[in-house]
């Protein structure tokens with residue numbers, strides 16, 4: 509009896525607790541349903557499409573001529589070496605990551621003979637790929653740059669990689685944009701960009717894509733980079749380079765870091781986010797690096813150390829220490845002469861196939877006399893091409909042709925191959941004529 513009444517009392521208490529525990533602070537007004545990430549949504553829609561004609565031009569990852577992921581042969585080799593190495597274990601890396609990896613990354617991104625390296629003006633931390641590096645830079649700017657210039661905005665190109673908006677606004681930086689893409693010429697809006705840099709308040713933070721601009725595939729020429737640097741110096745703007753495609757863009761590592769080298773030569777203090785996702789095909793391994801480069805001055809070395817110490821605290825509170833595997837692979841290749849040359853050859857394979865696909869798509873559209881001009885397809889560089897197709901045309905290509913691309917008309921050149929380029933060109937031709 510007594511037992512039963514205790515049970516009833518307990519049930520009563522449980523009911524009370526569970527009914528009072530029902531009220532959550534996360535109501536729909538507080539936490540509304542977020543939209544699906546457009547790119548990941550696109551990937552899911554492509555997977556579900558059962559048509560044998562389907563073509564994925566949304567994917568931001570390299571594919572070989574059979575539309576398959578490509579493990580770089582040099583990465584396979586490095587992988588085997590690591591597996592056979594009895595010294596490799598699963599211990600934590602230091603907070604700043606694998607030292608051989610970060611020092612080799614410095615040499616790659618600013619070039620080995622850079623005075624910034626010799627003078628100890630660079631501090632580098634291994635990050636969770638390029639995204640992690642952009643985020644670490646964003647945190648650093650929000651915490652420290654804003655102390656000196658509290659009202660400063662960060663200017664990003666219009667358009668830019670969609671994630672930039674979230675990464676920088678999440679840390680509380682205010683965002684502005686500078687014109688970049690000229691829809692009529694389908695090329696760089698250089699005048700618009702320069703005017704915007706001129707009119708931005710002094711000491712603004714300017715986010716620049718080091719090469720192979722995503723999503724447009726349009727890069728400034730070396731002369732244009734030089735004018736950009738001149739304006740930014742006069743205006744004391746602060747550069748933040750995002751470099752996700754070094755070597756993948758042109759096939760030439762030195763060509764693809766020209767802008768960064770030029771700005772360092774001009775004496776800027778700057779930040780760099782470096783990704784190894786595309787150029788090593790290490791997408792899921794999340795290998796990347798963040799660099800702070802101090803401007804030359806008598807206290808530059810001391811400043812670099814101070815900045816490094818604060819970056820380590822930010823890193824510790826975010827990820828504690830970075831993942832080891834991808835960095836071990838990249839480090840092995842970057843620090844070995846023979847493997848490094850093999851990597852350069854692998855880079856040329858990827859960039860070469862992409863350049864061939866640009867030529868093939870443009871050629872087929874011109875053969876078909878598709879209305880409009882298509883020279884921008886070969887003028888652009890890197891993984892992506894901004895085709896100029898409208899949102900309506902993109903939707904029609906998907907519905908009628910099972911061809912998937914982002915709403916803004918960006919196509920991943922890596923999704924094209926000798927077997928589907930003719931089909932894609934024919935479908936684009938049809939859609940352009942139908943909607944003229």
Ligand SMILES: Cc1ncc(COP(=O)(O)O)c(C=O)c1O
Pocket residue numbers: 568636637638639640642669717722750751752783784785791796
């Ligand atoms: C401009 C740009 N920045 C950064 C990244 C970061 O990529 P990940 O985090 O995979 O290295 C990308 C990837 O698409 C990119 O296009």
